[in-house]
Amino acid sequence: METTFVIQKTQKKQKLSEKEDISGNIKSLGSLPEEVLRHILSFLPTKDAVRTSVLSKRWEFLWVSIPNLSFERYTSDKSKFVETELLMNFVDRALCLRDSSVIKRFALSCDVLFDHEASRVYTCISTAVNHNVQELNIDIDIRGFDVVFSLPSCLFTCKTLTSLYLNMWARKLNLPTTICFSNLKILTIEYLTFSNEYLTQQLFSSLPVLEELKLEDCSWGDLKFVTISAPKLHSLSIFKMGMQDGDIQRSGDLCLVTIVGDSLKEFYYKGLMFAEYCLYNSFSVEKAEIVTKPEYDRKPTNIARFLWNLLIGLSGVELLRLSSDMVKVLSDSPEFLPHMPMFNNLIDLIIVDYRVDLDCTVLLKILQKSPCLQTLSFSEGISLSLNRKEDDMILDPVPLCFLSHLKWINIGTYFGLEEELLAVKILLKNAVVLDKINITCPASYDKNFDRQVKVLTQLLELPRTSQNCKIRALTV
Template sequence: METTCVIQKTQKKQKLSEKEDIDGNIKGLGSLPEEVLRHILSFLPTRDAVRTSVLSKRWEYLWVSIPNLDFDRYIYDKRKLVERELLMNFVDRALCLRDSSSVIKRFTLCCDELGDGFDVVYDSRIYSWISTAVNHNVQELNLDIRYFSLPSCLFTCKTLTSLYLNMWWNILKPPTTICFSNLKILTIERVKFSNEYLTQQLFSGLPVLEELKLEDCSWGNLKFVTISAPKLHSLSIFEMLDDDIERSSDLCLVMIVGDSLKEFYYKGLMSAEYCLYNSFSVEKAEIVTKPEYDRKPKNIARFLWNLLIGLSGVELLRLSSDMVKVLSNSPEFLPHMPMFNNLIDLIIVDKSVDLDCTVLLKILQKSPCLQTLNFSEGISLSLNREEDDMILDPVPPCFLSHLKWIKVGNYFGNENELFGVKILLENAVVLDKIIITCPVSCYKKFERQVKVFTQLFEHPRRSQNCKIILEFL
């Protein structure tokens, strides 16, 4: 009993001490200038910042001037209309109590289940929230809403530097006057473009834009659009790799004027024809497509050739093996392969590629300065070509002078894989190393590992300095 009493007394004393510490911390924070306190609150989620209003009278309205307001669906359950109303009232209160002179640096509204274009009351409140953010000189605006009509003031906001817009495949209806004079980052996701003139106005009113991302968007029935931003250095276009996205019968031609473009990334089904104009400044590029879903393979091949021509100045090029396959099925375009005089790094992704692929060989022939060659998912060579020494004939110039590093992923030790690696070793004159990555699950047996080592290390290498490195991942 005595021991129990002692423990209880100790716990009581400890709790008292903790309370004193908390009170002391509150008093310590309370002595700080309001500007510092607001800065501290800016690091909290908006909901938690609002909760600090109960700490004391001084804290009651500190939160109304915090620079970042993030209203996410975390407090909203679409199955409960009561919580829907709570969220709406919460946002209303946060904006109404805000000082008219306070700046909103970041405003995030993620409530795609609220606005639907049919509920006038809720849609008008969303309209009002966005307008209020613009009136408070918002700098970063993130909108994840199922909403049809955005306020006109948004499209002429002079303070906006970053805009994220996700409309869940609803139609974007911009006004006739558009000028984002300070917008540097623009991400448009799940948006349908319907009016050719207004869409053109949007992509022409971006004088200082540096980064543009279009993700899962639909060009609808548009025939022609030009993306022209004089300072654009990064463009990413990601389309859904299935048939869920709505497509028109006639493909839209999207002309990309890339005077300052440094990076270009495309992933999708080529649901539009993308042409790069005056894009010699592009240094990094990626093109990933899946031909098994394509409905017009000849058109797709032509689109891909046009993209390659526009990317002739790249230093790093990442291509999907499926894209290479599409082009190989349209040999009429081979004579039009551009020179890649600046290309240093070539990466083939997604699937194993056949070394005998005509397009791959053509790219290698046209890349005299290539230094690294990465087959991330593996390489193979048809068994009936085993004794054919003419596969790399003529030997690509880069194999004789520049190619220093080759990587082959997903190496299982099959004969067709080994044949492909042997061709590389026999023709790369200045190669420093070849890295073979093997799935560890396939090489658990020691005898299997020894066999792979022997096959690779005993084969003659054209480069006397070449190291063979095996990695088990």
């Protein structure tokens, strides 16, 4: 059945009034209730929302009460930089004309180079707080500002604030003497240096309902001890990728950070290991990730000790993602091996970043300590040194999970090398209840049929202890 659409030609300059209908059925946008119009405007960039004031008299002041305000140092296409003076003039006008309605979300991104710019930023943040702001995003580059910059003290006692993002680009965070975030649920702090031990401790002890905490490239400076204690904290992420400038002195990060995780479910650590983190009462953690690299200007035993302490605190996890670098650092410090905790709840173990050696002592120890492991993944592949070719004692004793629970093995970046094939052979030989092993080959193998056949034939010829095991080779 064929359907034909007929498009009728209309006048080129047809103008719709606010009361006119489109096609006699759908009312024009201008006739919608003001509350709905403000909701629609809240999805636009603030600059575009302001521009709607020229549409008609009814639209002239609609934007002054929209719930979301965002002021960025860059234009919408990110191609041009907006001078702070011009940006702050726009911010001042928007806040000056605003009525008393609540600001749901307020975002400000700008540079501060002079005293008068710092003063204007301070004032606009105070104004947002006075409008019972709920979500506040502050991204202030003060690297060129030589005078101490402080945020308004009213921010740290704001009762309506539920989400706070704070980035002051590698400068010290000056905290007020009174801190109480009574309703803050999400806190993200980036590129800051903590300078006062007492006030920093007060900050991380004044978060009674906090659920998510993210610290990215922050420095503990000269602090020696900090405790993060938030009774409802659900997710903690710490990223330490390294600064692009010298504002944060890496050598100053020798702090012991204790995390009281009564309600903690997720823990993520990515980057360089500068400080020591200890998880206390963290039996509730279900998902954890430690992806770190060795620091060659630090003692390997110190890094290994930091990592062991983290593993001990994560003994109750169900999903654990570790970097191959971390596994190697721990293997190079065998004195900690006897202290490996039991991972009785661990179901999924994932090794990322680089290909790992099946003969790695820490990997084998974790497998021995994970009796309920069901899925074992090597995202960048696995191998075994050819000098162990005749050694059948790699998995001796065979981990309990290999005999009763291990169902899936995933191996990424498989080239079909002899040392890779040997590792797969040992896994298949010892995994008694294995259902499936997924092996991923490089995408280039799609164009090399002979290579595909060779790799697949080698895999299929390997002996399997589990009669139900299926070998699945694919390319990405």
